[in-house]
Amino acid sequence: MTARRTREQMAAALARDIPDGSYVNLGIGMPIAVLRHWRPEQEIVVHSENGILGMRERLRPPVLFPPGPDGGAPHA
Amino acid sequence: MGINKMVRSAAEALADVHDGATVLVSGFGLAGQAIELLDALAEQGARELTVVCNNAGSNDTGLGRLIGLGRVRKLIASYPRGAEMGAFEEAYGKGLIEYECVPQGTLAERLRAGGSGLGGFLTPTGYGIELARGKETRVIDGVGYVMEAPLRGDFAFVKARAADRWGNLVYRKAARNFGPLMCMAARVAIVQVGEVLPLGAIDPEHVVTPGIFVKRVVHLPGLATPAEALRNKENAA
Numbered sequence: 001m002t003a004r005r006t007r008e009q010m011a012a013a014l015a016r017d018i019p020d021g022s023y024v025n026l027g028i029g030m031p032i033a034v035l036r037h038w039r040p041e042q043e044i045v046v047h048s049e050n051g052i053l054g055m056r057e058r059l060r061p062p063v064l065f066p067p068g069p070d071g072g073a074p075h076a
Numbered sequence: 077m078g079i080n081k082m083v084r085s086a087a088e089a090l091a092d093v094h095d096g097a098t099v100l101v102s103g104f105g106l107a108g109q110a111i112e113l114l115d116a117l118a119e120q121g122a123r124e125l126t127v128v129c130n131n132a133g134s135n136d137t138g139l140g141r142l143i144g145l146g147r148v149r150k151l152i153a154s155y156p157r158g159a160e161m162g163a164f165e166e167a168y169g170k171g172l173i174e175y176e177c178v179p180q181g182t183l184a185e186r187l188r189a190g191g192s193g194l195g196g197f198l199t200p201t202g203y204g205i206e207l208a209r210g211k212e213t214r215v216i217d218g219v220g221y222v223m224e225a226p227l228r229g230d231f232a233f234v235k236a237r238a239a240d241r242w243g244n245l246v247y248r249k250a251a252r253n254f255g256p257l258m259c260m261a262a263r264v265a266i267v268q269v270g271e272v273l274p275l276g277a278i279d280p281e282h283v284v285t286p287g288i289f290v291k292r293v294v295h296l297p298g299l300a301t302p303a304e305a306l307r308n309k310e311n312a313a
Contacts, residue, residue, distance in 0.1 A: 021078040043078020045242075045288065053286050058273055 012037045020046060026055070078123035081243035081293045082272070089266045089292045093122045093231055096149075100187070100229035100258040101139055105160075108251035110235040110268045114138035117147075118232075128187070128227060130180060130254060132156035132164035143167055145260045150270045152227070154180040164182035177207065182224055184257055189226035191260025191289075232262030235279050236285070238271040243290030244283045245269070252284065259289040266292045270299060 005013070007030065015037030018024060025047045033055045038044050039066060048055040083089045091153060093099065099117075103109025114133075118141050125148050132153055133139025137256055144150055144163040151173060156164045167173040178186065179201045189197055198221035202208045212223035234255040237248040245267060259265040272295045 041078075043242075045079070047288075053288060054280070 007033055080241045081290055082241050083292045086113050086294050089294045090117055090120055095122055096124045097230040100232040100262050101127055102234045102254040102258050104130055104253045105133050108235050108253050108255055109138050110233040110260055111138040113233045113268050118142055118145055123147050126150045128152045130154050132161040134160040138196055148173055149223040150174040152176045152178055154178055154183050186224055187226040187257040187261040190228035194226055199224055223260045229262040232258040232265040234258055234267045236267050236269050238273050239269045239293045240273050240275045240278055243287030243293055244278050245285040247284055256285045264291045265289055268294045268296050270297055
């Protein structure tokens with residue numbers, strides 16, 4: 001029987017599959033977990049549902065002046 | 077380095093332009109026309125080209141030179157006549173070049189449709205006249221419209237003021253014209269710029285063409301604008 005992978009393990013595996021220099025259209029929901037697994041020096045340009053080209057990890061609350069909602073409700 | 081659109085020379089940037097390619101050429105007259113890329117294409121030698129451009133080039137430089145050399149099979153343009161467009165008039169008079177007349181706004185919107193993945197659009201321009209012949213038409217609320225098809229290119233030749241190595245572009249005033257649309261509508265957008273800026277130096281709010289639409293950037297510093305070149309010539313005379 002295969003061991004079940006956690007969400008973070010799946011996200012880490014997905015992040016490893018994307019080559020540096022890629023443009024990625026990232027779906028809202030579970031897929032955005034992958035954002036946490038790219039290193040800052042990797043130039044991977046994420047296109048998000050809210051129109052941002054170059055999205056990175058979500059801001060953690062509290063956000064006093066949010067730049068805008070992402071499609072998954074919290075702020076990008 | 078993750079993303080680097082910079083190439084070393086114009087020749088390298090357009091080495092793969094093939095015979096029969098469709099090339100989108102930005103510019104309103106000389107403003108925003110990528111003269112140096114077009115001159116490099118003349119040296120490269122590709123033939124049987126279809127060119128989409130607002131005009132037909134100026135004298136014996138850039139697009140005018142390509143047409144004069146017989147490299148352009150078909151021109152899709154809104155205004156190919158005028159004092160400096162002798163190369164086109166001569167080729168057309170001899171039946172050496174095909175011409176498709178597209179009103180300027182229709183040209184821009186056809187490129188936008190091509191770049192945005194749309195199947196076409198309805199415009200009142202041209203309804204009821206020769207331009208609409210053979211095209212689907214509709215009447216909506218009493219106004220007649222012509223169905224126009226999207227335009228796409230294998231390559232775009234564009235001139236911008238500055239780029240970073242991701243290919244984010246800013247333009248110079250009205251020289252912007254068709255550049256942003258053509259970068260979107262071409263499979264391979266090749267851009268010549270006078271200045272290369274470090275990544276992050278262009279405020280994201282000021283980026284006109286995002287780098288995702290640009291494949292190659294050539295740095296050609298120190299070139300005078302067409303108006304400056306003309307003034308220099310007049311002053312020298």
